[in-house]
């Protein structure tokens with residue numbers, strides 16, 4: 152079990168949460184001299200930048216934009232006098248990729264992994280009724296033991312630059328809100344649910360962890376605010392008669408009010424918004440509440456102009472409106488767990504989410520999309536770095552499940568994106584990750600991973616661990632693009648015929664397909680990069696999907712154009728978006744709207 156509670160901050164009769172978003176002091180530390188020079192007591196020459204945000208795209212000079220190494224943030228935190236006697240925590244939504252936290256000059260925590268929250272207890276060292284100095288030392292270097300994977304190279308000038316083994320830009324900074332939280336000494340630490348449906352009723356099994364021995368009660372309210380069920384005890388079952396189920400694009404959320412009580416006194420209170428639904432894989436189908444669904448949607452990124460990977464509430468809202476407009480019902484959090492607020496909105500809007508751990512770049516290459524098709528062998532998991540990497544991977548699976556397990560929207564876990572699967576060592580590595588995920592998930596949701604082009608049915612040693620198979624395939628783009636597209640379709644069908652022999656009862660979905668497209672370019676006849684070619688390439692893929700009944704979903708790459716490392720393969724970013732980075736439709740968006748609005752849910 153994790154050392155800190157993952158519950159999202161709330162204000163209730165017993166809890167206080169203050170969002171510390173705002174302008175913080177910031178300074179890069181290219182020489183890594185900050186610790187030695189005492190920057191933990193205050194930054195010597197700081198600039199001011201917003202939190203949450205990536206720092207890169209605020210700046211006009213390349214050194215800061217491309218900065219790789221140590222960087223520091225600082226702010227003042229007022230801890231109210233009336234909070235004396237409570238537990239006080241700082242909660243970071245994410246610091247990418249690692250952080251050391253200093254409070255009033257004292258180092259109090261470190262955290263590795265740039266996409267999941269962590270909490271730091273400051274009860275004993277806080278100055279109450281006064282300002283306290285919070286300093287965070289961040290670092291964005293990549294290695295073959297970090298999630299995601301990559302490396303660092305040093306320029307002749309001594310400047311470090313990141314070499315990610317993935318194409319999204321290696322944005323860094325305090326990416327998500329930071330909160331100051333006060334809870335009672337005896338508090339609700341964790342809560343989890345799993346659902347069973349019987350006729351028109353539901354049975355919700357629940358498990359509560361608290362930090363004391365007082366009694367726990369659960370009150371369940373419907374959306375109208377009526378109490379529909381009550382239970383007592385830290386663990387148990389709650390019957391919900393005439394249950395209103397959470398359905399795809401037709402959400403319904405109950406309030407589960409968890410209380411620690413001491414006689415008549417409420418010691419702590421916390422509310423979770425919970426959708427009741429089941430997920431089962433059966434006969435090549437993904438069943439939600441026993442009904443088959445066909446997944447329509449996207450691989451996404453948290454990525455937008457100026458704030459980079461920083462959580463942006465406006466962009467989140469626009470993305471959901473576009474997904475609703477186009478007729479989507481699903482997205483994958485490629486290639487890392489997203490901000491918690493995004494899952495909350497997906498719960499509310501009835502979107503299905505494949506939640507992905509940041510296990511990307513486990514095929515060491517700066518251009519895996521081309522190297523993979525060239526037959527490159529890496530035996531990545533046979534390297535001496537694998538045990539350390541696996542330790543980090545397991546911890547991030549644990550953090551992700553602890554954070555996201557109660558979301559109705561999360562119907563599956565993606566445990567890796569495009570790893571090496573050609574060597575026996577991969578299977579050994581994967582098994583442990585898949586087993587641990589099953590063990591930790593109270594709802595035993597399906598597990599999957601996204602297969603790289605070279606993970607073909609004859610060569611891949613790991614596909615069988617997936618409860619449903621997820622393919623990333625770029626026929627008509629990286630493989631046999633342009634005038635060769637008719638050969639692409641033949642090659643694609645040949646691979647699918649081979650999968651048809653293997654899949655058995657498993658469904659298959661596409662977690663990536665598509666091609667780069669300039670949203671301003673029209674050309675007749677089409678050429679690669681034109682909007683017309685994007686539509687031809689996608690139509691070809693859809694023809695193939697429609698020919699294989701075990702295909703149960705299509706998540707096109709990508710929802711929107713996004714920033715990448717610069718290079719000859721990328722014209723200021725990856726342009727496979729169906730929308731531009733500014734969230735306006737390319738022509739292909741209208742093709743999808745037509746297709747997805749006419750496909751039945753159980754296609």
Ligand code: GCB
Nearest residue numbers: 318520568569623663725727
């Ligand atoms: C992939 C990766 C994704 C890339 C995409 C591309 O296979 O999973 O991160 O962005 O290809 O466009 O090359």
